[in-house]
Structure formats: C-alpha cells, structure tokens
Amino acid sequence: MSESSDRTRSNGRAGARGPGPGKGERMADWADGRLGINALAKTQMRKIFPDHWSFMFGEICLYSFIILILTGIYLTLFFEPSGVEVIYNGAYTPLNGVPMTRAFESTVDISMEVRGGLLIRQIHHWAAVVFVAGMLVHMMRVFFTGAFRKPREINWLFGWTLLFLSLITGLTGYSLPDDMLSGTGIRFAQGAILSVPVVGTYLSFFLFGGEFPGDDIISRLYPIHVLLLPGIMLGLIVAHLILVFYHKHTQFAGPGRSEKNVVGAPFMPIYMAKAGGFFFLVFGVLAIMGAVASINPVWAIGPYRPDHVSTGAQPDWYLGFSEGLIRVMPSWEINAWGHTLELGVFIPFSLFPLIMLAIGIYPFVESWVTGDKREHHVAQRPRNQPVRTGLGVGWLSLFAVLMVGGGNDLWATHFHLSINSITWFVRIAFFVVPVLAFIVTKRFCQGLQRRDREKILHGRETGTIKRLPHGEYVEVHEPLSRAQLYTLTSHEQPKAFELGPKVDSNGVERKFRRADRLRARLARSMYGPGTHIPKATPEEFLEIQAHHGGHEEHGEPGEQVSTRTTEGGS
Numbered sequence: 083m084s085e086s087s088d089r090t091r092s093n094g095r096a097g098a099r100g101p102g103p104g105k106g107e108r109m110a111d112w113a114d115g116r117l118g119i120n121a122l123a124k125t126q127m128r129k130i131f132p133d134h135w136s137f138m139f140g141e142i143c144l145y146s147f148i149i150l151i152l153t154g155i156y157l158t159l160f161f162e163p164s165g166v167e168v169i170y171n172g173a174y175t176p177l178n179g180v181p182m183t184r185a186f187e188s189t190v191d192i193s194m195e196v197r198g199g200l201l202i203r204q205i206h207h208w209a210a211v212v213f214v215a216g217m218l219v220h221m222m223r224v225f226f227t228g229a230f231r232k233p234r235e236i237n238w239l240f241g242w243t244l245l246f247l248s249l250i251t252g253l254t255g256y257s258l259p260d261d262m263l264s265g266t267g268i269r270f271a272q273g274a275i276l277s278v279p280v281v282g283t284y285l286s287f288f289l290f291g292g293e294f295p296g297d298d299i300i301s302r303l304y305p306i307h308v309l310l311l312p313g314i315m316l317g318l319i320v321a322h323l324i325l326v327f328y329h330k331h332t333q334f335a336g337p338g339r340s341e342k343n344v345v346g347a348p349f350m351p352i353y354m355a356k357a358g359g360f361f362f363l364v365f366g367v368l369a370i371m372g373a374v375a376s377i378n379p380v381w382a383i384g385p386y387r388p389d390h391v392s393t394g395a396q397p398d399w400y401l402g403f404s405e406g407l408i409r410v411m412p413s414w415e416i417n418a419w420g421h422t423l424e425l426g427v428f429i430p431f432s433l434f435p436l437i438m439l440a441i442g443i444y445p446f447v448e449s450w451v452t453g454d455k456r457e458h459h460v461a462q463r464p465r466n467q468p469v470r471t472g473l474g475v476g477w478l479s480l481f482a483v484l485m486v487g488g489g490n491d492l493w494a495t496h497f498h499l500s501i502n503s504i505t506w507f508v509r510i511a512f513f514v515v516p517v518l519a520f521i522v523t524k525r526f527c528q529g530l531q532r533r534d535r536e537k538i539l540h541g542r543e544t545g546t547i548k549r550l551p552h553g554e555y556v557e558v559h560e561p562l563s564r565a566q567l568y569t570l571t572s573h574e575q576p577k578a579f580e581l582g583p584k585v586d587s588n589g590v591e592r593k594f595r596r597a598d599r600l601r602a603r604l605a606r607s608m609y610g611p612g613t614h615i616p617k618a619t620p621e622e623f624l625e626i627q628a629h630h631g632g633h634e635e636h637g638e639p640g641e642q643v644s645t646r647t648t649e650g651g652s
Contacts, residue, residue, distance in 0.1 A: 131353050132333035132346040136227075139220035140326075141357060145364040146213035147319060153206040154308060160196050162188040163258060163304035165297040174381050182260075182385035185300045189259040189380050205372035210255060212368065214248050214400040221245060221441075225474050227461035229332040230445040231454070237329070240322045242442040247315050252398055254307040256378065260300055263378070265386025266395040268299065270405065277427035295388055332461040335572045337565040341459050394492055399485070404434045406487030410508040441477070451604045452576050465534070466573045468527035469608045472520040479519035483511045524613075531615035534570050537562060538618040539626045575614050579605035 103111070114120040164184035170177045172187070173194040192199035221241055224230055230238040253271065257264045272294050276282045291298030330344055339345050347353055383392070397405055407430030414425040448470070449455075464471040486493060487508035494501040541559035549555050562570075581594050581602045607613070 127350040129349045130344045130346045132331050136223045142216035145361045146209045149209045153202050156202050160192050163300050165300045185260045186385045207377045208371045217245050226464040231458040235445045237325045238445050240318050244318050251311040254303045259380050260386050261380040261383045262386050262392045274431045277424040334461050402488035403481050403484035406484030410487040410505050465527045465530040468524040472524040475523040476516035476520040480516045483515050535618050576609050578609040
C-alpha cells in the first residue's frame with residue numbers, strides 16, 4: 083500500500099514538472115558532456131562583428147567557392163578525362179562523324195544528354211569567373227583600407243595564395259573539355275614552358291608525356307583540378323575564416339570606435355541570418371546567369387586540332403593580362419652555342435609571378451618602411467593614404483592595359499583598327515599609363531583631403547548667400563556634428579623615417595646601411611613632404627570658430643558664416 087502511494091506521489095511530481103527532455107536535447111547534453119560545445123558556443127556565437135557593405139565581396143568569394151565544389155562534384159560523375167580519340171555519334175548531329183577526344187565527347191554529352199548538365203556546367207563556369215572577380219575586388223578593398231596591417235598580414239598571404247591558386251585552377255579547369263579554345267590555351271602554356279632556359283623542353287615532355295599534344299595532359303590536369311588544388315584552397319579558406327573570426331573585420335572610423343573595441347552585430351543570430359540569406363542570393367544570381375547567358379559553348383567551337391587555331395581565341399578574363407604580356411612583347415631571342423633563348427616569351431612569362439609577388443609582400447614592405455608594430459583594427463580611408471591608393475590604382479590600370487593587349491585581335495576587328503597600332507599602344511601604355519594613373523590618383527586623394535580640411539574648419543556648404551549690413555556677401559556654412567568631425571580627424575598621418583645628421587655630435591661621420599638608406603627613400607616618397615595635406619588641428623578649428631562667432635548675429639542660430647567674399651561684395 084505504501085509502495086503504491088509512493089509511486090502515485092512520484093508520478094504526480096513528474097507530471098507537475100512536465101515531460102522529460104526530448105531526444106534532441108538529450109543528444110545535445112550527451113555531446114556537450116564530452117566536447118564542451120555549449121560553453122564554446124556561449125562565448126563565441128555572440129561575438130560582435132562590425133558591419134559594412136564592402137565585407138560582402140569576401141562572402142561572394144566564399145559562396146562562389148561552395149557552389150564550385152557542389153557543381154564540380156556533379157560534373158565529375160559524367161566527365162571522362164581521357165585523351166583517347168573517338169568518332170562522335172551522339173545527340174548533337176552537326177558533330178557526327180568528327181574525330182575528337184573522349185574528354186570532349188563527354189563534355190558534349192553533359193551539355194546535350196545529361197538532365198540539367200548544361201545548366202550545372204554553365205553555373206560552374208560562371209561561379210569560377212565570379213569567384214576570381216570577387217577575390218580580386220575583396221583584396222583591393224583590403225589593400226586600399228589598410229586592412230592587411232598587423233595582426234592580419236598572415237591572412238593577407240592566405241588570400242594572396244588563394245588568388246594565385248585560383249588562376250591556376252581556372253587554367254586547368256577550362257583546359258579539360260579539350261575544345262578548340264581550351265586546346266589553344268594549352269598550346270599557349272606549352273610555348274611559355276618551352277621558353278624556360280635549359281629545362282623548358284624537359285618540363286614540356288614530362289607534362290605532356292611526349293611531343294605536344296600527347297595523350298596524357300588531360301588525365302594529368304584532371305586530378306590537379308578536382309583534388310589537389312581544391313583541397314589546398316579549401317584548407318586555406320578554413321584557415322582564413324578562422325583568422326577572420328579571431329581578429330574580426332576591420333571597422334571604419336566613427337564615434338565610439340577605436341583600436342580596442344568593436345561596434346557591430348553579434349555573430350548569432352544576426353550575422354549568420356544575413357550570411358545565409360546572402361548565400362541563396364548569390365546562388366540564385368549564378369543560376370540565372372547559367373540559365374540565360376551562354377558561356378563556353380564547346381559544341382559550337384568544336385574539338386581541338388593541333389593544326390588549327392581559331393581567330394579571336396581568348397582565355398577567361400583573369401588570365402587575359404598574362405596573355406597580353408606575351409602578345410605585346412617584342413620577339414627578342416638570343417642564339418648562342420647551338421641554343422635559342424626566347425626572351426620574347428620568357429621575360430613576360432617571368433613578369434607574371436613577379437607582379438603577383440609584389441602584391442604578396444607589400445604589407446611587409448609598408449610595415450618595414452613605417453616601423454609601425456602596433457595592432458590596427460580601424461580601417462583607413464583610401465584618400466588618407468594617397469601613395470598607397472595611387473599604387474593600387476596604378477596596378478589596376480596596368481591590368482587593364484594588358485587586358486587590351488591580350489585581346490588586340492578583337493579590338494582590331496571590332497573597331498577596324500590596325501593590330502600593329504594597338505600593339506604599339508599597349509607597349510607604350512605599359513610604362514606610361516600606370517605612372518599617370520598614380521599621379522592623377524595621388525592628386526585626387528590630396529584634393530579630397532583638402533575638401534575634408536575645409537569641411538572641418540568651415541562646415542558644410544549650404545548654398546545660402548547672405549548680405550551683411552555693410553554690403554558684404556557671405557556664404558553660410560552648416561557646422562559638422564561632433565560625430566562627423568571625429569570621423570574626419572581620427573586618422574593618423576605618420577611621419578617619414580629619417581636617417582638623421584650625417585655627422586654625430588662628436589664630429590664623426592655616421593655610416594648608414596643600404597637597407598636604412600632605402601627605407602628612408604621609400605619613407606620620404608610615401609610619407610614625406612607633399613604626400614599628405616595636413617589635417618586640421620584643434621587650434622585652427624577653435625580659431626576659425628572664434629572668428630565665425632563674430633558674424634553669428636547676422637545668421638541663423640547654429641550657422642557659420644564664411645568670411646569668403648563673393649563677387650560684388652565689399
């Protein structure tokens with residue numbers, strides 16, 4: 083009797099407490115007891131991240147890469163990376179009876195016979211184009227805002243390596259179908275390899291398995307494209323994201339923002355919700371592009387034949403500048419001791435990695451020149467770094483010039499111009515345009531700095547002209563808020579490194595290392611006189627305000643009256 087009553091009371095208490103934990107909750111408790119996930123999530127999932135529209139470029143890269151992986155897995159189920167020659171007899175009748183490799187035949191089959199194959203193939207190709215474009219724009223955003231400074235130099239190298247690997251992955255990817263366009267690109271690459279002194283021929287024979295085109299190149303590029311390079315890139319992206327999560331994005335200057343705090347939204351749920359929605363937006367745009375915009379129609383281009391070269395053959399845009407380097411280079415060569423050194427190909431082939439290397443090491447060069455070892459979490463406005471911004475625009479202008487060189491035949495046919503004239507234009511512009519772009523950009527940044535200085539001291543122009551009692555016409559300016567003043571004046575203007583006097587206090591001549599002399603020259607060119615417009619000081623601001631105060635009685639409350647006299651004033 084007592085056991086029955088105890089059981090009844092126990093059941094009553096359980097009913098009062100409600101049902102026990104569900105299956106999912108029990109699973110979460112089991113995992114948390116062994117992995118400590120709950121404590122980790124509490125500390126990290128509510129982490130604050132700054133928010134800005136320019137951060138979306140990095141997310142476009144990430145989502146494009148995910149789409150590349152997903153669509154690439156689908157394509158590997160049907161693609162055959164074989165160089166064996168077959169006779170086509172498939173659904174696309176214009177190619178029936180045409181000899182081709184099995185790689186090209188399987189590509190046509192994917193496009194014509196596999197359900198959704200053409201859509202997936204075009205989404206894959208467009209995602210690759212958008213991936214590289216997003217990465218370039220993302221890195222330029224990081225470069226122009228100084229987001230590569232300590233402690234993010236390693237992350238800059240990760241991004242740079244990803245950009246370099248994406249170019250190689252794109253080359254190996256569009257070479258797999260073995261159509262006329264991709265075969266021409268492989269021939270172009272083989273010619274560049276042959277130009278390498280001494281070992282060029284051996285490298286070509288090893289890569290192609292004999293004389294070009296050989297039967298091994300497609301089967302060798304396939305594992306590199308689908309396994310090796312994506313695996314390395316996936317590891318770099320994970321490492322990149324871990325460092326981004328640890329360091330967070332740089333935040334732009336504003337009230338309440340400093341190098342020691344972060345103003346933004348929590349990672350969960352706000353940041354993750356926005357990121358999830360943006361992923362589907364990117365996927366939707368790529369799907370629409372793949373559905374309505376044809377890209378690389380291999381059935382119309384036809385299979386590759388070594389004795390044919392199609393007119394107007396162009397690589398994807400991100401490799402256009404490398405082809406431009408070789409197209410516009412004069413055909414210099416040296417013949418000595420029975421060997422030929424093809425400088426017309428080898429020099430531009432060497433410039434490609436050198437230009438990429440200059441981009442990779444720039445953060446370390448700037449850190450060495452400035453001697454700044456502090457951590458920086460506030461982004462810089464490009465106008466406040468005129469030399470760096472000029473260098474970035476100069477590099478982009480060089481890229482654009484070489485893109486023209488890489489398509490000189492298309493420019494000639496579409497605009498009815500001489501291809502020789504275009505080639506000579508690119509040769510001259512290669513040296514002239516980046517310098518002009520640097521000078522113009524630097525002056526433009528300095529002009530913006532002058533405008534910011536005027537806004538700080540005199541306020542924002544309202545367009546209102548008033549006439550004072552003694553007949554003088556003056557312009558009324560609206561004073562900036564404290565938040566706007568802080569945003570415009572919170573940046574630093576570093577002083578250039580100087581070697582000091584050549585003779586010390588004892589009259590002994592000092593000896594300087596070459597590295598120090600080089601550092602001083604670079605510092606003068608980047609931060610010396612004439613590179614910046616000095617920002618307004620508090621003393622100048624107070625002096626202007628005191629002067630404006632004498633005219634306040636003639637304007638509306640809170641207005642500043644500029645002392646500049648307009649035409650017709652006294």
